[in-house]
Amino acid sequence: xxxxxxxxxxxxxxxxxxxxxxxxxxxxxxxxxxxxxxxxxxxxxxxxxxxxxxxxxxxxxxxxxxxxxxxxxxxxxxxxxxxxxxxxxxxxxxxxxxxxxxxxxxxxxxxxxxxxxxxxxxxxxxxxxxxxxxxxxxxxxxxxxxxxxxxxxxxxxxxxxxxxxxxxxxxxxxxxxxxxxxxxxxxxxxxxxxxxxxxxxxxxxxxxxxxxxxxxxxxxxxxxxxxxxxxxxxxxxxxxxxxxxxxxxxxxxxxxxxxxxxxxxxxxxxxxxxxxxxxxxxxxxxxxxxxxxxxxxxxxxxxxxxxx
Amino acid sequence: xxxxxxxxxxxxxxxxxxxxxxxxxxxxxxxxxxxxxxxxxxxxxxxxxxxxxxxxxxxxxxxxxxxxxxxxxxxxxxxxxxxxxxxxxxxxxxxxxxxxxxxxxxxxxxxxxxxxxxxxxxxxxxxxxxxxxxxxxxxxxxxxxxxxxxxxxxxxxxxxxxxxxxxxxxxxxxxxxxxxxxxxxxxxxxxxxxxxxxxxxxxxxxxxxxxxxxxxxxxxxxxxxxxxxxxxxxxxxxxxxxxxxxxxxxxxxxxxxxxxxxxxxxxxxxxxxxxxxxxxxxxxxxxxxxxxxxxxxxxxxxxxxxxxxxxxxxxxxxxxxxxxxxxxxxxxxxxxxxxxxxxxxxxxxxxxxxxxxxxxxxxxxxxxxxxxxxxxxxxxxxxxxxxxxxxxxxxxxxxxxxxxxxxxxxxxx
Numbered sequence: 001x002x003x004x005x006x007x008x009x010x011x012x013x014x015x016x017x018x019x020x021x022x023x024x025x026x027x028x029x030x031x032x033x034x035x036x037x038x039x040x041x042x043x044x045x046x047x048x049x050x051x052x053x054x055x056x057x058x059x060x061x062x063x064x065x066x067x068x069x070x071x072x073x074x075x076x077x078x079x080x081x082x083x084x085x086x087x088x089x090x091x092x093x094x095x096x097x098x099x100x101x102x103x104x105x106x107x108x109x110x111x112x113x114x115x116x117x118x119x120x121x122x123x124x125x126x127x128x129x130x131x132x133x134x135x136x137x138x139x140x141x142x143x144x145x146x147x148x149x150x151x152x153x154x155x156x157x158x159x160x161x162x163x164x165x166x167x168x169x170x171x172x173x174x175x176x177x178x179x180x181x182x183x184x185x186x187x188x189x190x191x192x193x194x195x196x197x198x199x200x201x202x203x204x205x206x207x208x209x210x211x212x213x214x215x216x217x218x219x220x221x222x223x224x225x226x227x228x229x230x231x232x233x234x235x236x237x238x239x240x241x242x243x244x245x246x247x248x249x250x251x252x253x254x255x256x257x258x259x260x261x262x263x264x265x266x267x268x269x270x271x272x273x274x275x276x277x278x279x280x281x282x283x284x285x286x287x288x289x290x291x292x293x294x295x296x297x298x299x300x301x302x303x304x305x306x307x308x
Numbered sequence: 309x310x311x312x313x314x315x316x317x318x319x320x321x322x323x324x325x326x327x328x329x330x331x332x333x334x335x336x337x338x339x340x341x342x343x344x345x346x347x348x349x350x351x352x353x354x355x356x357x358x359x360x361x362x363x364x365x366x367x368x369x370x371x372x373x374x375x376x377x378x379x380x381x382x383x384x385x386x387x388x389x390x391x392x393x394x395x396x397x398x399x400x401x402x403x404x405x406x407x408x409x410x411x412x413x414x415x416x417x418x419x420x421x422x423x424x425x426x427x428x429x430x431x432x433x434x435x436x437x438x439x440x441x442x443x444x445x446x447x448x449x450x451x452x453x454x455x456x457x458x459x460x461x462x463x464x465x466x467x468x469x470x471x472x473x474x475x476x477x478x479x480x481x482x483x484x485x486x487x488x489x490x491x492x493x494x495x496x497x498x499x500x501x502x503x504x505x506x507x508x509x510x511x512x513x514x515x516x517x518x519x520x521x522x523x524x525x526x527x528x529x530x531x532x533x534x535x536x537x538x539x540x541x542x543x544x545x546x547x548x549x550x551x552x553x554x555x556x557x558x559x560x561x562x563x564x565x566x567x568x569x570x571x572x573x574x575x576x577x578x579x580x581x582x583x584x585x586x587x588x589x590x591x592x593x594x595x596x597x598x599x600x601x602x603x604x605x606x607x608x609x610x611x612x613x614x615x616x617x618x619x620x621x622x623x624x625x626x627x628x629x630x631x632x633x634x635x636x637x638x639x640x641x642x643x644x645x646x647x648x649x650x651x652x653x654x655x656x657x658x659x660x661x662x663x664x665x666x667x668x669x670x671x672x673x674x675x676x677x678x679x680x681x682x683x684x685x686x687x688x689x690x691x692x693x694x695x696x697x698x699x700x701x702x703x704x705x706x707x708x709x710x711x712x713x714x715x716x717x718x719x720x721x
Contacts, residue, residue: 048525050521051719067528070525077522081518081520094318097314098523098526098527100526139522
C-alpha cells in the first residue's frame with residue numbers, strides 16, 4: 001500500500017530521516033514506533049505531504065504519492081486542535097468537505113458517525129464546551145469521516161479514559177476488518193502487542209528493525225519457557241539438570257505449579273519436555289515471547305551500545 | 309465547493325458570528341459622525357479672523373456676497389486687477405490676508421486663484437470657497453439660465469479654487485478635497501491594520517491550538533494563508549461598506565437637521581440654521597464620491613493583500629517563543645508610515661519624496677486617494693494607475709514569497 005524508499009530529510013542541517021525505507025502492507029495495522037525525536041512525526045508529515053523528502057520517494061498503491069492521494073488518507077495528529085467556536089457537526093462537515101467529500105455525502109457520513117458513537121446530542125454543541133475526551137472523539141471521527149483507505153493515527157489513545165481506549169481500539173480493529181490500512185504511531189506498546197500486524201522501529205532517523213510483530217518478538221525471544229505441571233517441585237527441579245535454570249516458581253493450588261525457566265545452551269522446548277516426562281505431569285508448556293515493550297528497549301539499548 | 313472557497317467561507321462565518329463585528333459596524337460610523345459634528349462645532353468657536361480682498365475687475369460680484377456671511381471673514385472688493393507683487397509688498401494691502409483673483413471670464417472658465425500670506429485653516433478655506441462659489445453660482449444661474457439656484461446647483465460644474473501661497477505662488481492647491489482623500493486613504497490603512505491584526509491573531513490561534521496540522525493534511529499552506537487573507541479581507545470590506553452606508557445616511561440626516569441648505573427655498577422660514585453646510589458641500593458636491601469609492605475599493609483590496617501577507621507570515625512565525633510578535637511593531641510602523649506620507653504629500657505635493665511615496669506600496673493608497681480627491685488630469689491619473697500596478701505586483705510577489713515563509717514556519721512549534 002505504502003512504500004517509503006530511501007527517504008532522507010533534514011531541517012536546518014540536522015538530519016531527521018536518514019535513508020528510511022519501509023513498506024506498509026495493505027489492510028494491515030502498521031506500528032510506527034520510536035522514542036521521542038526519532039523522526040516519526042517528520043515521516044508522518046511526508047506521508048501527509050505537509051513536507052517533502054530531500055531524497056527518496058514515497059508511493060501509494062504503486063503510484064508516486066501526490067496531492068490527488070490526499071482524499072484517500074485520514075490523519076489524526078498527536079497534537080490535536082479544533083476551532084473552538086464551531087459546532088461539532090459543522091466542524092466535522094467542514095473537515096469532511098476539505099477532504100474532498102461533497103456536502104451531501106459529508107453530511108451523511110457525519111451523521112452516521114455521530115450515531116455510531118452515540119453522540120448525536122453533541123452535534124450543535126460548540127467545541128469549546130466539550131470535555132477533552134469528547135473533543136478527542138470528535139477528532140477521531142474527523143480523521144475517518146471521509147472513509148480513507150489509509151488512516152494515520154498519531155498517539156490515538158492519548159487523552160482517553162480506559163473505557164474509551166477500549167472503544168477506540170475496537171474501532172481500529174473494525175476499520176482493519178473493513179480493509180482500511182492503518183499506520184499507528186504510539187508509545188503505548190500494549191496496543192502494539194494487541195492490534196498491530198507489522199511494526200517498524202525508528203531511532204535517530206534510522207529504521208532499526210521492521211517486520212511482523214510476531215517475527216520481531218520471536219527474533220528477540222530470550223529463551224524463556226513457561227511450564228504448568230502437577231507433581232513435586234523437587235522432582236521437577238531434579239529433572240531440569242543443568243540445561244535449564246529455574247527463574248520463577250509458584251504453587252497455584254496443592255500440587256499444581258507455574259514455573260518460568262531459562263534455556264541454557266542449545267536446548268529447546270522439546271528437550272525440556274523429554275526431560276520432564278518421567279518426573280511430573282506437564283499441563284501447559286509455552287516458549288515465552290518478549291512484549292513489544294521489551295523488543296523496543298532491547299533494540300534501542302543494542303543500538304546505543306553499538307554507538308558507544 | 310473548492311477547498312479555497314470552503315476555507316474562505318469558514319473565515320467569513322467565524323468573523324460574522326462575532327458580536328464585536330456587529331458592534332463595530334454600528335458604533336464605528338456613529339463615533340465618526342459625532343467626531344465630525346464636534347469638529348465643525350469646535351471650528352465655529354475658534355475661527356481664523358481674515359480680511360479678504362476680492363479683485364473683481366469686471367465687477368461681476370457687484371460688491372456683495374451671499375446674505376449670510378461669516379462673521380470672522382471680512383470681504384472687501386477692488387474693481388481692478390492687482391499685481392501679485394503689489395499685493396504682497398504694497399502698504400495699502402498689508403491689512404489683507406487673502407487675495408481672491410476673479411478674472412473677467414470666471415463665469416465661463418470657472419476658475420479663480422486665491423493667494424494667502426499665512427497658511428489658511430481647513431475651515432477658513434471651506435468658508436471662503438463656499439461664499440464666493442455660491443455668489444458666482446447665483447450669478448451664473450440668473451444670467452445664463454432660467455433655472456432656480458437650487459435646480460442649477462444640481463447640474464452645475466464646480467468652480468475650481470486654486471489656493472496658492474504668496475511665498476510660493478506657483479505651488480498647487482492644498483485643498484479640503486486633499487484632506488478628504490487623505491481621510492479615505494487613512495481609512496484604508498486603518499482597516500488594513502485592524503484586520504491585519506485579525507489575520508495575525510487567527511494564524512497564531514490556528515498554530516497554537518494545532519488545528520493547522522489537521523488542515524494542512526488537506527490543503528496547501530499557501531492556500532490556507534490566502535483563504536485567510538481573502539476571507540478576513542472580505543469581512544473588512546463588508547464592514548467598510550456598512551460604514552460608508554451608515555456614514556452616508558448620517559450625512560443626509562445631518563444635512564437635513566443640523567446643516568440645512570439655505571439656498572433651498574423649502575428651508576426658508578424654518579429659523580436660521582446654525583451655519584451653512586460646508587461639510588455636506590464638500591461631501592456631496594465637491595467630491596466625486598462614486599469615482600473615489602471605486603478606487604477606494606481597488607486600493608483597499610490591493611493593500612490588504614500586501615499587508616495581509618505580512619501579517620500572516622508574522623502569525624506563522626509566532627510560536628511559543630513569540631519571536632514573530634517582535635516584528636509586529638515595525639509592521640505597525642509601516643502602516644503608520646503611509647499615513648504620515650499622506651500628510652507630507654498634502655503639504656509638499658511636488659517634492660521628489662512625495663513622488664516616491666506615491667509609488668511605495670506602503671503609502672500608495674493614501675497618496676492616490678489624495679490625488680483622486682483633488683481631481684486629476686489624465687497624466688496624473690496614469691501615474692495613479694501605475695502606482696496601483698506597482699502595489700498589485702508587489703502584493704502578488706509578496707504573497708508568493710510569504711507563502712513560502714508561511715509554509716516553512718507554520719509547522720514549527
